[in-house]
Structure formats: structure tokens, C-alpha cells
Amino acid sequence: MAESTLKLPNEAAVPKENRIGLKALDYQGGKSTLCAGCGHDAVSNQIVRAFYEMNVKPEKVAKFSGIGCSSKTPAYFLGRAHGFNSVHGRMPAVATGAMLANHHLISIGVSGDGDTASIGLGQFMHLVRRNIPLIYIIENNGVYGLTKGQFSATADEGSKLKTGVVNDLPPMDLCALAVELGCGFVARGYAGDPKQMVNILKAAVAHDGLAVIDVISPCVTFNNHDGSTKGYAYSKEHDELLHQIGFVQSYEQIEIDYEPGTVREVTLHDGSRLLLKKLEEDYDPSNAVQALQRSHKAIEDGAMLTGLIYLRPEKKSFISLLNMSDKPLWSLTEAETRPPKEALDQIMRELM
Template sequence: MATTPTSTPAPKTNRIGLTVLDYRGGKTTLCAGCGHNAISERIIDAMYEMGVPPERVIKPSGIGCSSKSPAYFMSRSHSFNAVHGRMPSIATGAVLANQKLIALGVSGDGDTASIGVGQFVHLMRRNLPIIYIIEDNGVYGLTKGQFSATADLGSKLKTGVINDLPPIDTCAMAITLGATFVGRSFSGDKRQLHAMLKAAIAHKGTVMIDVVSPCVTFNDHEGSTKSYKYMKDHEEPIQDINFIPAFEEISVEYDPGATVQVTMHDGSRLQLHKLEEDYDPTDRIRAISRLHEAHENNEVLTGVFYVNTKAPSFIDMLDMTPEPLATLPESVVRPGREVLEQVMEGLR
């Protein structure tokens, strides 16, 4: 019809009145086509849709291409680009200082599984509330394409070098050590990664998501097991994931025989429609054994491998006052004169 619009419609906002633009970051300096950029997009969408105030989010990272990416999403959140392999300790300190922060840590496969493996395993043990994302491409990008410790046996570098050491499966490791939400996804699997990230935001405890994220410059060729093509051919999703946030008052019917429903800490529901009949994401031992089977079969399993909403988080264990330690006033953190006198008396 010939009606002329008189005003542009108000931009779409989320439940806290922010537009998706309020979650964007700086312009990426990563290569065109880099999987990491897709992951940044998914983070923006998930945070926007979940209505997370960006000011409550912190984005610690280590060193590498992956760890640069926090500059490319959520500029209204504080970022801490730390030293190589040490993002877990920075994140831990920050969350101890202010338990109201939502920590979204970004690491890479080298940053996590090689130089940072020590801090990685201990972070998993503590079940600190954090979303830990590995942007996993199997190579060191910034130093021009050396193998990392997640590279598969037999995978080939551009230079023709064949990897002859077994990969570290960060998911199996995380489950073994005590992380309470563990999954693997693929930067090219928009729908799955999006649902997983939203569930991660609802989880209280350590979320570890290994996202296979092809390096278009150094590891996307024939013979690589972390290329777009290899992932398209070998990705085996273990479930079809549906996430229903607590604030969406909708009921979704599901068949308990075919779908596992997990109620998250905030009341959100994570529905895992089984693609493998007997897979139970609350069974740690089975999860680990299934991951090892996958390596034998050259499958790249994706999905939520393990979820446990009952385990106490590190913050629960420390039994701290609910106010952030960072801003406790002097009257609370400096005991009175009588305390010093009492201690002195005992030393006389």
C-alpha cells in the first residue's frame, strides 16, 4: 500500500531495556572467517537475550588470538587480558573480590592445555562460578601455526608436519576434575552454541565449553582435524539442545524418554533431546568414557556432556558475607582497638 512510515520503530530491547548494540565490542582484528569472531557473536546474542547487565560481566583472558577476542564483544564490561595461561587465577581473584560479578573467561587451546594446564585443572577442581570458553583451533596462531596440545593424533600442519602425540581432551579432563557444566561445540554450529551459552549463563559453578573454532590461516587445510570441512564431516552432536530461560513463562512439553530436562540454578530449563539413546548427562563416569570412545572412532562429539546443579560452588564453600569483599567499609575490615589490646595481652 502507499502509506509512508511516519517514524522509525524503536529498536528492539531485551528485558533490561538494552539493545543488542549495547553488547557489542570493538572492531575485530582477527582474520576474516576466524571461528573466534563467530563465538564473539554468539556471546553477544546470548548475553543480550538473557538480559545480563554488561556492567556485571568481567572478561578475563590469557594470551593468544582467542584471548584478544574479549576486545571484540561487550565493551561495557571490564576486561583483563592477563599473561599466557594464567587467566584462571586472575578470574578467581576477581570473583573472590566481588562474587556478584559474572565471569566469562576466554582462553585458547595453547593457553589452556599447554602453558596454562596447571591453572586450568585447579580452576576446574574448585568449581568457581565462571564460564570458561576455549576457542580451540589446535594451533598457535599468533606465532604462526605450531601445534597445540589439543591437536589430534595424525593431524597435519600446513608445512606437512604430522602430530604424533595424543591430544588432551579438555572436556574429559574438566569432568574428571570437578567442573559442573561441561560441553563441546563448534563455532560453525550457531544454534547449538547459542543455546549452550545461554544455559552457561544460568549455571552457578564452573562451566567449561570447548568450542572448536577453525583457524582459517594456519589450520583449515586438508589433513587438519580442526578445519571447517573436517568438523562438517565429523561433528556428532550428542543431543539437540533447547534452553528456556526462567523469565520466559512458557511451558514446553517434552518426552522424558527422549529428552533430559535439567532445571538450572535460576529456574531456567535446559532440555537435551537425546540423539544418542542411552546418554545421561548427569553420569560423570559414562560421560568420560563416551568421550574416550569418540577419540577411538574419530568422531568429534558435541553437546552438553555433563551437568551437575547440586555441587556447591567455591563461593558457597568460602562462606563469605554476601556483600562484595572489594567494597566492605573500614568499620567491617579493621577490627577495633579492644581486639588489638586483647591480642597484645595474650602475648605478654
């Protein structure tokens, strides 16, 4: 199996301090209360690393979640950022409201397959439709962990619970759904492949608009046995890479010299670049039809398709469509938001 990450020339080692003078420790959160070996903890570490390497000041970040094991994790990374563990399936609304109040925030939401694909499916779809600037991570393990192992709507057909119960409903592919609804950034990662996830996360930070990241994140307690299709062993075996991913910061002077036609380069909102190296087939992530075809095929093949599934960085975010004041709305003063007395007088005259 190929490497998921593209080795870049002149790549510097990760420094002990990032460009804004913070250490990786400054990006840590509280101690996790999840099961030892939980995929979600791996993802939390990947988030820490991506934000550290992207030089994001944690104070500028707002973290959101719904309810479930995954939704507990915002307490376990970026402790210096405000966090909001909201209600089941309704994190998109809360994050939307917060972004309207303060569009300078860098927002990250963590949800799960139950939180997104079942109770929160409606809000998820409207979040995609609105294209709110938010990194939306679905820590997908196919089961409800916190309520002790019931199937979720992403469980694969034929997969087995520990109790032997077989799922006979088809899985919901949240990436394909996001593509269908026009999301500008859709990726799938695997908690057991940190390099790939960190690159995806960095690209998501660089993206302006909603970034949906479905990450297969095994539940060691309820869905990591023989017959489960979202455990570590199964995932590793069925990981199907769309491409090798490389991420180059906007300020990095890295010269790239690849064989023509083998690497696609996508410039992101902040000027950084994504490099996608062709593997077996040429995959164009700006082609929604190809993205859907590939996603459907993966389900038929029982494969776990990972990589940048769909990417349209130019898509306008909801914030830019609203033509809001550059100053965050929350910070507007009375002088800026209370029209003068003449305005009220005029309105009153019209009603006389």
C-alpha cells in the first residue's frame, strides 16, 4: 500500500516553537476521559498538531460539539480556546450563530456519526448548504459509544455488533452527501493515519468556508471486533487512498519538481498549497460527478476511501454573502447600531 502523504523536498522538521512563539503544549487541552486507544484521542492530537503547525493563536479559536463521545473531545484539545458542548445534533446552529456574532473566530466543530447522521442530519445538511466557515469533523465509528454500542446510520451493511446483531440497513456516506449539497471542502481521513489527517486538517484551516472531514475513528470498546467494519484492523486493510497529500504553507519556499501530470496543485484561501499526487488513477477533486462515482464504488467494494474527495476553494462562504460589517457584530457600539433620532422620527411620520 502506498504512503498517504507526499514527501516534500526541503521539508523542515517541526520546530519546538511555532511562528507565533507558542509551544505544542500551548495547544493541549484537558485530560481525556475516553477509553484507552479510542480513535477520537488520536484525532484530538492531530488537531493539536495541525493548529500548532498552522500557527493559529488558540485564543482566536472557538470549539463546538454536539453530544456523544466525540463531542466530549473539544475539552481535550486547545484549552486556551472557548469551547461549547451544545445539544445532540444541533451544533451546526450554535456554531452558525457564533460565527454570525464574530466572523473573526476560527471555528472547529467535532461531531460523531450518531450526532451528524441521525439526530443532526437536518442541521448538518443546512450547514453544508449555507457554507459556514467551520471545520466540521465527524469522528465516525459506526456505533453509539456513550450509550453502549447501538448501530449508527453510518454502520456498514452486514457489519456485526459485539452481541452478534447484524446491521441490514445501508450506510449513509456523509462525504457523498456533503458533495451532493455543494460543500467546498470534503475529505475523509483515518484516525490511524496521523500524517494524512494532519495534512487534511491544515488544508481545512487554510480553507474559507465549511470543511467537512469524515474521519474513521475506531471505537475500541464497542466496534473493534471481528465482523466490525470500522475497527482498526479492518480500516487499515481497506483504506483506499485517492492520492498522496502534501501541504505547503504560504510562507514556505519549497520548490516542487514532479513529473508532469502526476501532481495536482490547489491554492487555498490563505495562499497555502495542497499537492495531490496521482496514485492508480487520475482523480480530479473539483469534479463532483467523479467524487460521487468514486464514493459509490468504494461502498460497493467495501473500501474506506480517504483523501481530498471534493475541493472548490472559490465557493463563497455564507459570511461573505451576508455583506456584514468587517468589525464583528458583537463588538459594534451603540453609536454603530442605534440609528439616530431622525430615523425614528421619519418612521413615525410614515405611520401617522
